[in-house]
Amino acid sequence: xxxxxxxxxxxxxxxxxxxxxxxxxxxxxxxxxxxxxxxxxxxxxxxxxxxxxxxxxxxxxxxxxxxxxxxxxxxxxxxxxxxxxxxxxxxxxxxxxxxxxxxxxxxxxxxxxxxxxxxxxxxxxxxxxxxxxxxxxxxxxxxxxxxxxxxxxxxxxxx
Amino acid sequence: xxxxxxxxxxxxxxxxxxxxxxxxxxxxxxxxxxxxxxxxxxxxxxxxxxxxxxxxxxxxxxxxxxxxxxxxxxxxxxxxxxxxxxxxxxxxxxxxxxxxxxxxxxxxxxxxxxxxxxxxxxxxxxxxxxxxxxxxxxxxxxxxxxxxxxxxxxxxxxxxxxxxxxxxxxxxxxxxxxxxxxxxxxxxxxxxxxxxxxxxxxxxxxxxxxxxxxxxxxxxxxxxxxxxxxxxxxxxxxxxxxxxxxxxxxxxxxxxxxxxxxxxxxxxxxxxxxxxxxxxxxxxxxxxxxxxxxxxxxxxxxxxxxxxxxxxxxxxxxxxxxxxxxxxxxxxxxxxxxxxxxxxxxxxxxxxxxxxxxxxxxxxxxxxxxxxxxxxxxxxxxxxxxxxxxxxxxxxxxxxxxxxxxxxxxxxxxxxxxxxxxxxxxxxxxxxxxxxxxxxxxxxxxxxxxxxxxxxxxxxxxxxxxxxxxxxxxxxxxxxxxxxxxxxxxxxxxxxxxxxxxx
Amino acid sequence: xxxxxxxxxxxxxxxxxxxxxxxxxxxxxxxxxxxxxxxxxxxxxxxxxxxxxxxxxxxxxxxxxxxxxxxxxxxxxxxxxxxxxxxxxxxxxxxxxxxxxxxxxxxxxxxxxxxxxxxxxxxxxxxxxxxxxxxxxxxxxxxxxxxxxxxxxxxxxxxxxxxxxxxxxxxxxxxxxxxxxxxxxxxxxxxxxxxxxxxxxxxxxxxxxxxxxxxxxxxxxxxxxxxxxxxxxxxxxxxxxxxxxxxxxxxxxxxxxxxxxxxxxxxxxxxxxxxxxxxxxxxxxxxxxxxxxxxxxxxxxxxxxxxxxxxxxxxxxxxxx
Numbered sequence: 001x002x003x004x005x006x007x008x009x010x011x012x013x014x015x016x017x018x019x020x021x022x023x024x025x026x027x028x029x030x031x032x033x034x035x036x037x038x039x040x041x042x043x044x045x046x047x048x049x050x051x052x053x054x055x056x057x058x059x060x061x062x063x064x065x066x067x068x069x070x071x072x073x074x075x076x077x078x079x080x081x082x083x084x085x086x087x088x089x090x091x092x093x094x095x096x097x098x099x100x101x102x103x104x105x106x107x108x109x110x111x112x113x114x115x116x117x118x119x120x121x122x123x124x125x126x127x128x129x130x131x132x133x134x135x136x137x138x139x140x141x142x143x144x145x146x147x148x149x150x151x152x153x154x155x156x157x158x159x
Numbered sequence: 160x161x162x163x164x165x166x167x168x169x170x171x172x173x174x175x176x177x178x179x180x181x182x183x184x185x186x187x188x189x190x191x192x193x194x195x196x197x198x199x200x201x202x203x204x205x206x207x208x209x210x211x212x213x214x215x216x217x218x219x220x221x222x223x224x225x226x227x228x229x230x231x232x233x234x235x236x237x238x239x240x241x242x243x244x245x246x247x248x249x250x251x252x253x254x255x256x257x258x259x260x261x262x263x264x265x266x267x268x269x270x271x272x273x274x275x276x277x278x279x280x281x282x283x284x285x286x287x288x289x290x291x292x293x294x295x296x297x298x299x300x301x302x303x304x305x306x307x308x309x310x311x312x313x314x315x316x317x318x319x320x321x322x323x324x325x326x327x328x329x330x331x332x333x334x335x336x337x338x339x340x341x342x343x344x345x346x347x348x349x350x351x352x353x354x355x356x357x358x359x360x361x362x363x364x365x366x367x368x369x370x371x372x373x374x375x376x377x378x379x380x381x382x383x384x385x386x387x388x389x390x391x392x393x394x395x396x397x398x399x400x401x402x403x404x405x406x407x408x409x410x411x412x413x414x415x416x417x418x419x420x421x422x423x424x425x426x427x428x429x430x431x432x433x434x435x436x437x438x439x440x441x442x443x444x445x446x447x448x449x450x451x452x453x454x455x456x457x458x459x460x461x462x463x464x465x466x467x468x469x470x471x472x473x474x475x476x477x478x479x480x481x482x483x484x485x486x487x488x489x490x491x492x493x494x495x496x497x498x499x500x501x502x503x504x505x506x507x508x509x510x511x512x513x514x515x516x517x518x519x520x521x522x523x524x525x526x527x528x529x530x531x532x533x534x535x536x537x538x539x540x541x542x543x544x545x546x547x548x549x550x551x552x553x554x555x556x557x558x559x560x561x562x563x564x565x566x567x568x569x570x571x572x573x574x575x576x577x578x579x580x581x582x583x584x585x586x587x588x589x590x591x592x593x594x595x596x597x598x599x600x601x602x603x604x605x606x607x608x609x610x611x612x613x614x615x616x617x618x619x620x621x622x623x624x625x626x627x628x629x630x631x632x633x634x635x636x637x638x639x640x641x642x643x644x645x646x647x648x649x650x651x652x653x654x655x656x657x658x659x660x661x662x
Numbered sequence: 663x664x665x666x667x668x669x670x671x672x673x674x675x676x677x678x679x680x681x682x683x684x685x686x687x688x689x690x691x692x693x694x695x696x697x698x699x700x701x702x703x704x705x706x707x708x709x710x711x712x713x714x715x716x717x718x719x720x721x722x723x724x725x726x727x728x729x730x731x732x733x734x735x736x737x738x739x740x741x742x743x744x745x746x747x748x749x750x751x752x753x754x755x756x757x758x759x760x761x762x763x764x765x766x767x768x769x770x771x772x773x774x775x776x777x778x779x780x781x782x783x784x785x786x787x788x789x790x791x792x793x794x795x796x797x798x799x800x801x802x803x804x805x806x807x808x809x810x811x812x813x814x815x816x817x818x819x820x821x822x823x824x825x826x827x828x829x830x831x832x833x834x835x836x837x838x839x840x841x842x843x844x845x846x847x848x849x850x851x852x853x854x855x856x857x858x859x860x861x862x863x864x865x866x867x868x869x870x871x872x873x874x875x876x877x878x879x880x881x882x883x884x885x886x887x888x889x890x891x892x893x894x895x896x897x898x899x900x901x902x903x904x905x906x907x908x909x910x911x912x913x914x915x916x917x918x919x920x921x922x923x924x925x926x927x928x929x930x931x932x933x934x935x936x937x938x939x940x941x942x943x944x945x946x947x948x949x950x951x952x953x954x955x956x957x958x959x960x961x962x963x964x965x966x967x968x969x970x971x972x973x974x975x976x977x978x979x980x981x982x983x
Contacts, residue, residue, distance in 0.1 A: 200705050203714060207718050294861075295860060343737060345771075345772065355739050356735025477859065477877055478875045478876040486704070486705055489706060566731060567740070610846050613818075617818050
């Protein structure tokens with residue numbers, strides 16, 4: 001791995017410092033000592049750790065970047081549009097749910113995500129089987145939660 | 160106790176209830192977002208029309224199964240199915256990634272059975288005296304317990320402790336969002352009503368662990384898990400030999416799990432984290448911790464299943480639920496008219512409780528065959544389902560599970576946002592585990608600190624409360640040991656080697 | 663098939679409703695499906711337990727299930743702020759608690775106002791009480807007051823979070839008795855009893871339900887007008903010369919969009935459960951105290967009275983501006 005400063009890490013640390021600052025600012029309107037002592041202490045600690053990290057990167061001679069295994073196993077490369085598509089679909093599903101109900105939002109998101117995750121060619125078998133399996137999965141989970149676990153899933157106001 | 164209770168538990172109906180409960184519980188636990196608490200809460204009205212002992216056996220079996228089931232998604236999807244399985248992801252997912260998912264699941268099953276048995280044994284034999292442990296833990300002790308939990312960051316973020324500490328602070332801070340438990344003040348919502356309820360732990364777990372996996376899964380056509388071999392059955396022999404070599408770890412973790420389970424307000428997640436960090440600290444040289452060491456799974460799963468028995472100790476003796484699931488069981492007992500207390504454990508008053516405990520043993524034993532079979536099926540389906548179906552199915556499960564925890568659509572949005580944040584941070588070396596650790600421990604740390612301080616002020620010097628109480632003192636020593644032991648270890652090893660060279 | 667089954671059930675339910683003496687008008691079929699009963703807290707607390715007590719009686723009287731569903735968060739605020747967005751067809755109801763619904767909106771912007779909530783019935787309350795460990799040095803309330811007078815600030819009371827009935831009771835009693843004590847807030851009744859039993863706190867502001875659920879606890883006095891039938895030996899504060907009567911009041915609310923008809927009907931049904939001797943016995947055995955405040959003028963008067971009492975106490979404690 002290249003020997004260089006961890007610029008991205010420093011940027012993230014700066015963002016965390018801003019976040020800590022916002023948290024500290026929010027604690028100034030609290031009147032009760034019990035509400036602000038702890039979050040203030042944590043926010044200050046976070047800012048101090050970030051400053052330490054940035055300082056170490058700037059002052060100490062750059063050393064080989066060592067990252068934990070968890071970070072290393074995170075895949076590099078790959079298709080960014082698909083990644084963004086998945087996140088946007090999930091988020092849209094959450095936002096739409098109160099308006100169109102769980103079943104519509106959930107099935108639509110399922111279908112879109114299936115298309116996003118599809119790398120194999122669409123054979124005649126897959127065209128028939130995938131939608132069937134999807135429908136079975138969606139409905140299966142829907143009724144498991146709705147009827148067995150009695151979860152009041154959102155319903156569309158117009159249904 | 161006499162054998163008649165065992166016979167009562169072994170009646171065909173009760174046996175079937177235990178078996179059904181374990182199977183249902185395992186499936187429930189494996190689905191992220193479905194918890195034992197929820198399943199038992201749904202079951203409560205049905206238990207009104209059942210004999211009390213039968214109802215208790217069913218609830219206990221579901222509970223045991225669900226705690227074990229959490230390991231499946233932890234190992235196969237890097238997503239703890241229940242918060243108790245957080246520590247299982249640390250070693251379980253790397254094992255699955257390299258193609259040892261089947262072995263990991265079998266190890267988890269064996270460790271869970273051992274843990275469940277140890278916890279149940281303590282419940283059976285020593286419940287009344289052990290319940291006192293729950294009372295010895297005051298606010299300051301909880302504060303130090305949380306601090307001890309945070310020391311795990313040192314080993315989880317080896318090589319970059321500062322980033323781990325920053326992540327932990329972030330977790331501690333976002334746990335403060337919403338209405339504060341003690342002061343009832345609204346914090347960090349910045350005027351929005353979406354965040355008043357704060358960040359729910361299970362949805363945060365799903366977001367921080369599962370969403371990043373999905374994001375990377377969808378980006379490439381590669382298989383989710385490597386499959387290096389033809390199906391080798393359960394790999395039971397291999398798992399048994401691992402466990403027989405590491406039996407000290409299994410027993411120690413089960414005892415840790417029982418004791419942490421007794422503490423109300425701590426629970427399975429903290430039990431398994433503590434056991435994991437102890438296993439990691441005491442692991443022999445050449446261990447593969449961080450890279451898929453089965454020892455970590457033994458620790459985590461042994462400990463979390465031991466909390467079932469452990470948590471029931473204060474629940475049945477003092478009426479103080481050890482875990483949220485115990486709170487539901489206690490509620491059902493109250494409705495049934497069962498009065499908890501030490502006299503439940505004396506001969507005569509206790510037949511129901513002993514039948515229940517016998518049922519718990521039977522359920523734990525049944526977990527072995529049931530768990531192995533379901534685990535094999537879960538593993539096979541995860542490795543054979545084509546990616547185009549795996550991704551939307553897992554994502555759909557995450558969405559419905561997150562919703563179901565608090566019946567809230569905002570929680571789904573929070574889950575997705577946390578997932579994206581977690582994925583981005585991970586790219587820059589800020590791993591999700593310290594964040595999760597902070598998120599889980601924050602409330603315990605804050606409440607312990609504030610309460611300890613107020614009590615200290617009222618009775619004299621606040622600092623004596625934090626440092627001069629015996630359990631606090633021991634906890635501080637353990638914290639110092641776990642912080643400095645990794646630094647001292649290489650030196651000790653070197654010195655030992657030198658001495659050996661000399662002799 | 664499903665439809666036929668439902669019709670049979672509806673008919674049965676209607677027959678049962680008619681049987682207990684309700685007018686069989688156009689909406690006589692209500693309820694013809696299960697009712698979702700939201701508890702804005704987690705499971706295991708007093709709100710959950712009392713809803714569980716109601717569950718079988720509702721089924722027995724009206725043939726339908728209460729589906730008890732938890733919507734915890736924000737000390738109940740998450741549930742209450744969303745109640746009015748739910749369907750007002752009578753099949754969605756939610757538990758409400760006083761003083762929570764009075765104090766919270768006064769404290770901060772929390773997504774609802776006290777008057778937004780349509781309470782149809784307050785069915786019980788848990789009277790405030792001072793709880794001590796069975797081997798405590800305080801044998802009577804007088805012991806505690808004397809000790810507190812000699813050692814200002816040294817008596818520590820555990821209890822639920824700030825602004826809860828426990829906390830307000832502590833404030834009101836400190837004033838009534840002329841003492842100064844320290845309040846230590848915990849995450850709920852369970853944790854504060856644990857601290858009491860462990861000797862972390864000297865006493866607890868709890869409820870009459872505490873000794874019924876937890877071992878090794880006893881009451882010094884209860885904040886009721888008359889002694890609780892479950893504790894015939896425990897005096898009331900009034901007997902001992904302190905004007906204290908109150909606690910946490912629990913009721914049921916419906917979304918604002920629920921029709922007048924539905925609100926009344928629901929109130930009638932909760933009342934029918936509340937008048938059932940078997941239900942009353944269960945509640946009293948659990949240490950609860952019965953209460954009957956029904957939708958209509960009595961509800962309005964009750965809410966107005968509660969608001970005056972609790973906002974005054976909260977102002978004194980500087981909890982609200």
